[in-house]
Amino acid sequence: MSRRLPLLLSAVLATAALAAVPAAHADPHAEPSARFAAPAPAATAAGNQPYASYWYPSTILAWDPATDPDARFNRSRVPLQPRTSDPALRANPNARAGEGKIASLVSFGPTSNNPSQGSADPNYYAFGYWQYVDKLVFWGGSAGEGLILAPNPTVVDAAHRNGVKVYGTVFFPPGAYGGRIEWVRDFVQKSGSRYPVADKLVQAARYYGFDGWFINQETGGGDSTLATELRDLMQYTKAQGSTEFMWYDAMTTTGAVGWQNALTSANSPYLQDGSKRTSDSMFLNFGWTSTGLDSSRTLARQLGRSEYELYSGIDTEANGYNTSVDWNTLFPPGQPHTTSLGLYRPEWTWKSATDRADFYAKDARYWVGANGDPSNTNRSDSWPGLAGYVAESSPVTAKPFVTNFGTGQGDFYNSGGTRVATGGWNNLSLQDVPPTYRWMVGSDGSKLTPSVDFTDAYQGGSSLRLTGTLDATNTVRLYQTSLPVAADTRLSVVLRTPAAGPTRLKAAVSFTDAPSSFSTLDLGANSGTGWERHTLDLSPYEGRTIAQIALQADGSDPAYDIRIGQIAVYDGTVETPDAPDGLTVLGASDIVAGSSQSLRLSWMAAPGGHVHHYEVYRRNADGTRTFLGATPNDAYFVGRLDRAGGEDGTTLDVEAVSTTFGRSAAATTTVSWTATPPVGNLALNRLATASGRCNADEGPAKAVNGSVSGGTSDKWCTLTRGKWLEVDLGSARQLSKFVVRHASAGGESASYNTRDFSIRVRSNTTDPWTTVANVTGNTAGTTTHPVTTTARYVRLVVTRPTQTTDPAARIYEFEAWGR
Numbered sequence: 001m002s003r004r005l006p007l008l009l010s011a012v013l014a015t016a017a018l019a020a021v022p023a024a025h026a027d028p029h030a031e032p033s034a035r036f037a038a039p040a041p042a043a044t045a046a047g048n049q050p051y052a053s054y055w056y057p058s059t060i061l062a063w064d065p066a067t068d069p070d071a072r073f074n075r076s077r078v079p080l081q082p083r084t085s086d087p088a089l090r091a092n093p094n095a096r097a098g099e100g101k102i103a104s105l106v107s108f109g110p111t112s113n114n115p116s117q118g119s120a121d122p123n124y125y126a127f128g129y130w131q132y133v134d135k136l137v138f139w140g141g142s143a144g145e146g147l148i149l150a151p152n153p154t155v156v157d158a159a160h161r162n163g164v165k166v167y168g169t170v171f172f173p174p175g176a177y178g179g180r181i182e183w184v185r186d187f188v189q190k191s192g193s194r195y196p197v198a199d200k201l202v203q204a205a206r207y208y209g210f211d212g213w214f215i216n217q218e219t220g221g222g223d224s225t226l227a228t229e230l231r232d233l234m235q236y237t238k239a240q241g242s243t244e245f246m247w248y249d250a251m252t253t254t255g256a257v258g259w260q261n262a263l264t265s266a267n268s269p270y271l272q273d274g275s276k277r278t279s280d281s282m283f284l285n286f287g288w289t290s291t292g293l294d295s296s297r298t299l300a301r302q303l304g305r306s307e308y309e310l311y312s313g314i315d316t317e318a319n320g321y322n323t324s325v326d327w328n329t330l331f332p333p334g335q336p337h338t339t340s341l342g343l344y345r346p347e348w349t350w351k352s353a354t355d356r357a358d359f360y361a362k363d364a365r366y367w368v369g370a371n372g373d374p375s376n377t378n379r380s381d382s383w384p385g386l387a388g389y390v391a392e393s394s395p396v397t398a399k400p401f402v403t404n405f406g407t408g409q410g411d412f413y414n415s416g417g418t419r420v421a422t423g424g425w426n427n428l429s430l431q432d433v434p435p436t437y438r439w440m441v442g443s444d445g446s447k448l449t450p451s452v453d454f455t456d457a458y459q460g461g462s463s464l465r466l467t468g469t470l471d472a473t474n475t476v477r478l479y480q481t482s483l484p485v486a487a488d489t490r491l492s493v494v495l496r497t498p499a500a501g502p503t504r505l506k507a508a509v510s511f512t513d514a515p516s517s518f519s520t521l522d523l524g525a526n527s528g529t530g531w532e533r534h535t536l537d538l539s540p541y542e543g544r545t546i547a548q549i550a551l552q553a554d555g556s557d558p559a560y561d562i563r564i565g566q567i568a569v570y571d572g573t574v575e576t577p578d579a580p581d582g583l584t585v586l587g588a589s590d591i592v593a594g595s596s597q598s599l600r601l602s603w604m605a606a607p608g609g610h611v612h613h614y615e616v617y618r619r620n621a622d623g624t625r626t627f628l629g630a631t632p633n634d635a636y637f638v639g640r641l642d643r644a645g646g647e648d649g650t651t652l653d654v655e656a657v658s659t660t661f662g663r664s665a666a667a668t669t670t671v672s673w674t675a676t677p678p679v680g681n682l683a684l685n686r687l688a689t690a691s692g693r694c695n696a697d698e699g700p701a702k703a704v705n706g707s708v709s710g711g712t713s714d715k716w717c718t719l720t721r722g723k724w725l726e727v728d729l730g731s732a733r734q735l736s737k738f739v740v741r742h743a744s745a746g747g748e749s750a751s752y753n754t755r756d757f758s759i760r761v762r763s764n765t766t767d768p769w770t771t772v773a774n775v776t777g778n779t780a781g782t783t784t785h786p787v788t789t790t791a792r793y794v795r796l797v798v799t800r801p802t803q804t805t806d807p808a809a810r811i812y813e814f815e816a817w818g819r
Contacts (some may be wrong), residue, residue: 046587047598050074050637052114053204054146057186060200065207072602073116076156076209077632078429081395083163084482088515089547090391091374091437091477097391100330100337101134103246103283103311105214105344108138108155111145116152117629117637118408118427125350126409126426128434129367130162131392135281137214137246139345141171143178148201154428156210157632158408162433163395165211167246168204172219174257179219181226188229198237205243212244212280222255231269234278245279246311247271259285262292263299263310271310272303281309283342288312290329293338311342320348321366321383331389333379341390354696360452368438375440394436394480396549400570400660401483402612403432407452410461413627417458417494417531417565419765420617421627422728423687429631430460430613437477445472448553448560458494458531458565459661466505466553470560474553475508475518478567482512483546485538486571491549492535494566497526504555505562507536508548515547531565538569570660577658578606580614580634583667591640594675595819599638603667606656617666619651620644620731622764628652643673644731645790645819679736681706683794683816687728692720694808700725708746708812715746715812723798723809727816732763732792735818737784738773740796744781746812753781754809756800761791769795779803 050070055063065071085097108114108125118124136159138151150168159166170187173179187197201213217230234245252258252266260267261284271282284296297307312330316323331337349366353359369377369385377388408431413421439450446469453465466476483489495503506520519541523534549567553560586600601616613632617625621644628638641650650673653666688700694717703716703725716725738759743752756776760769773785794816801809 047589047600049598049639050116050600051112052116052152053150053208054111054141055148056146057148057183057189057197059146060148060204061196063200063204070116071207072635073600073633073637074150074153074208075633076153076160077634078157078160078209080160080165080211081163082397083393083395084397084480085391085393086480086512086515086547087391089480091440092377092388092391094333094377094379094388095391096337096389097393100308100390101311101340102132102386102390103135103137103281103340103342104133104346105137105139105283105342106347107140107345108152108347111140111142111149114140114152116154117429117631117633118154118425120423120425120639122356122409122411122424122426124409124426125347126407126428126431127158127347127363128407128431129363129438130159130164130434131394131436132367132386132390133164134340135165135167135246137167137169139169139214141169141173141216143173143180147171147183150204150208151210153208153633154408156208158428158431160209161395161431163393165244167212167214167244168210170201170213170215172217174218175220181219181221184217184219184222184226184230188226188233195233195236198233202237202240202243211242212246214246214248214283215279216248217251218257220257222251222257224253224255227251227253227255231273231278234270235273235276238277246281246283247279248283249285259287261285261287261289263296268299268303271300272305281311284310284312284339286313286315286344288329290326293329297338307338308340310339312339313342313344315344316348317345318348320346320352320362324382327379327384327389337389341386356454364438373440374437392436392480394482395433396436396479396481396483399483399489400568401433401481402566402568402570402659402661403479404457404459404566405452405462405464405564406430406432406457406460407434407462410457411454412457413461414457414459415615415627420625425461425629427630432460433479435478436480440477442475442477443472446470448474448476450476453563456496456563458496463496464564465562466551466564467561470504470553470555470557476551476553477548478551479549481546481549483569485541485544485546487539487542488572489538489542490535490568490570491521491538492533492566492568493523493564494531494533495523495526496529496531496563496565498529498561500528501525502555503562504553504557504560506552506554508550508552509538509541509546510548510550511541511544512547513544518548518550518552520552533566566661568660574660574662575610575658576662577611577656577664578608579664580604580606580654580656580667583652583654583669585669585671586635588671592678592680594643594673595677595680596640596642597671599641599671600635601638601652601654602635603654605634606664610659611656612659612661613657614654615657617653617655619653621647625653626731630657641671642730643677645734646677648673677819679817679819681739681815682729682733682735682818683727683814686730688716688725688814690716690718690725691722692718694719703811703814706813708741712746712748715743715810716814717811718809719807723801724795725811725814726793726795727814729792729794729816732790733816733818735761735787735789735791735794735816737786737817738794739813739815739817740783740785740811741813741815742778742781742783743802743810743812746810748810750779750781751803752806752808752810753779753803754798754801754811755779755803757796757798759785760795760797761789761793763790763792765793
């Protein structure tokens with residue numbers, strides 16, 4: 001039975017908007033708050049959050065990047081990288097290179113209100129298995145928001161860095177979900193020989209820097225004339241240049257919607273129309289069969305097209321790797337692949353996860369199988385892992401190559417091993433090329449465990465960690481590469497060990513003339529427990545080409561534990577780029593008048609073209625700097641800049657970071673503060689950490705969310721022996737009082753109110769804590785504690801959590817009032 005492609009429609013508009021357009025179809029798997037979100041504002045103020053672009057066919061005609069205030073923030077600056085895939089180096093002997101590919105249809109966020117450059121929320125689909133993907137479709141669109149969705153630049157940056165093409169989405173929904181056939185007719189309207197909407201699709205793709213469009217036409221009521229116009233529009237667009245199309249198997253040449261689940265005479269003109277190339281690929285609906293795919297392959301070849309331009313779809317939105325798939329039809333053992341594979345909604349691994357660790361475990365299960373090793377998949381499993389079918393590709397084909405093992409998300413930000421920001425974030429523009437092989441460890445003894453570590457980093461928010469019992473040589477394969485070695489080529493590795501002494505680690509490289517044979521270079525010892533760089537001379541290998549980069553641990557250690565913060569291969573020395581120029585505040589918007597605001601910044605790109613990204617900082621009174629964000633672009637949105645005390649101005653720095661991670665001098669500007677900063681709760685929605693939590697939904701963030709009315713889970717709760725809750729106010733602030741809302745303030749029994757507790761403060765993480773309030777024998781539901789102090793970090797320490805022997809601490813709000 002035919003199945004239509006499940007729709008991602010992230011929001012039903014408010015009642016007023018429903019009079020203008022039909023209601024969007026709600027994603028049945030979305031949370032209620034997502035399904036009934038308010039619409040995006042019609043215009044964006046000068047200092048407000050920029051969002052990814054979305055349009056109707058009629059509204060895209062009026063779009064002009066010169067007048068769209070968000071357009072500049074939506075540009076990707078990372079070109080599509082070439083890739084290599086050496087069959088001799090494939091992880092899995094059953095995987096094939098050069099045959100079936102993978103297209104991935106992913107919803108990274110709602111159609112509207114999708115931030116352009118990441119956000120302060122670490123909970124994000126930070127996809128890290130690009131090596132198996134050929135094309136990524138930025139999935140979205142809805143009748144109630146917009147039908148044409150351009151990808152945001154963070155996704156394009158990450159995909160292009162990994163050699164993966166990115167498509168936006170054009171979505172015409174069924175009539176039952178608000179679709180209107182006139183929208184399709186608007187899409188194909190002509191002006192003389194031109195298709196104006198198609199011209200705008202090309203303009204948007206070129207300006208924003210992505211590769212093409214996925215066309216999903218599921219609106220009924222069409223006819224053969226309309227079907228012909230859609231084909232003509234794509235052929236017209238193809239004639240203009242490099243903008244690509246992927247067509248979804250829904251509308252047929254009669255104009256009716258009828259899913260073929262195969263390439264047939266009813267839909268083949270949307271792929272190839274005689275001598276005219278209509279689209280670059282086709283996504284076949286989910287109901288494909290062995291007979292249908294065989295005939296699809298035959299017809300594709302008859303049309304002069306490759307069967308691997310057909311992506312046979314599987315729907316994993318609801319069940320992920322528990323989805324039933326006829327793998328042997330798609331990828332028959334010992335035979336060429338029948339077609340390519342189209343994945344619908346692989347972000348199930350993130351949406352179904354309970355926390356980050358669960359997401360990473362599920363994502364590994366989805367992509368490389370139950371064993372977490374791409375070389376060790378089991379075809380008898382119902383979901384063997386995609387690494388067992390499609391050989392990995394690598395974009396590491398040119399120097400310099402630098403990885404900090406950044407995933408594009410984190411709970412802090414480090415620069416050169418120094419903590420320059422606390423608090424969660426996501427920004428895929430900062431994601432490094434992930435390891436090609438996750439994870440492959442060879443050993444005749446115990447195998448070490450590689451992992452992405454989010455507790456420490458040299459640069460960004462994560463590092464590579466190797467742990468376990470070291471009782472034999474362990475070779476950890478990381479990257480497939482194609483890097484020619486010159487006389488001045490260097491390989492550097494930044495490491496951190498728990499104690500000074502030998503690292504027991506070697507860098508290992510193989511070369512294209514013997515790709516499976518590693519040469520090793522000892523990394524020696526670390527002099528302390530901090531991050532240390534070890535630079536190796538590769539000149540003895542001049543004239544050869546590096547095929548693999550690995551790490552080899554050797555020696556004996558029952559509790560081996562080492563972090564790798566950076567691996568770099570480059571020629572000469574680390575480049576110091578020129579500084580950017582013309583740093584300008586395009587606009588500012590108050591968050592709290594006189595106390596905090598959001599900013600839009602722009603600058604002129606540093607000359608020379610060797611910039612990896614730009615970093616934005618604020619200068620602090622004590623001479624330190626706080627990281628505010630980063631982008632490869634020449635414009636950046638700062639979500640929140642806080643005034644430090646009563647300062648008259650805050651100096652901002654923007655510095656260029658080169659492709660070898662050298663740093664320029666800073667461009668600077670000053671943001672002036674004019675109003676007197678108001679007294680407020682400075683802990684509200686700030687980064688909160690704690691000794692633990694009673695349940696997953698009773699974490700420390702609940703104690704700084706400004707609410708006590710969300711029920712008994714609207715609190716921080718812990719059963720740990722030492723009970724503490726800490727809040728980072730962002731900068732040192734003048735504090736006048738603390739307010740603690742205990743159990744009965746949230747509606748629980750007064751017997752659960754905290755009996756004994758103290759409040760402590762400090763301005764730097766290296767300072768000792770100072771106690772500013774010490775309470776014993778409390779019975780009240782809300783307590784107020786006047787203080788006169790200045791601090792950045794504030795901590796509530798609970799020593800007796802209740803009036804009884806109940807061991808759980810329950811805090812509904814912890815407020816720090818001041819300026």
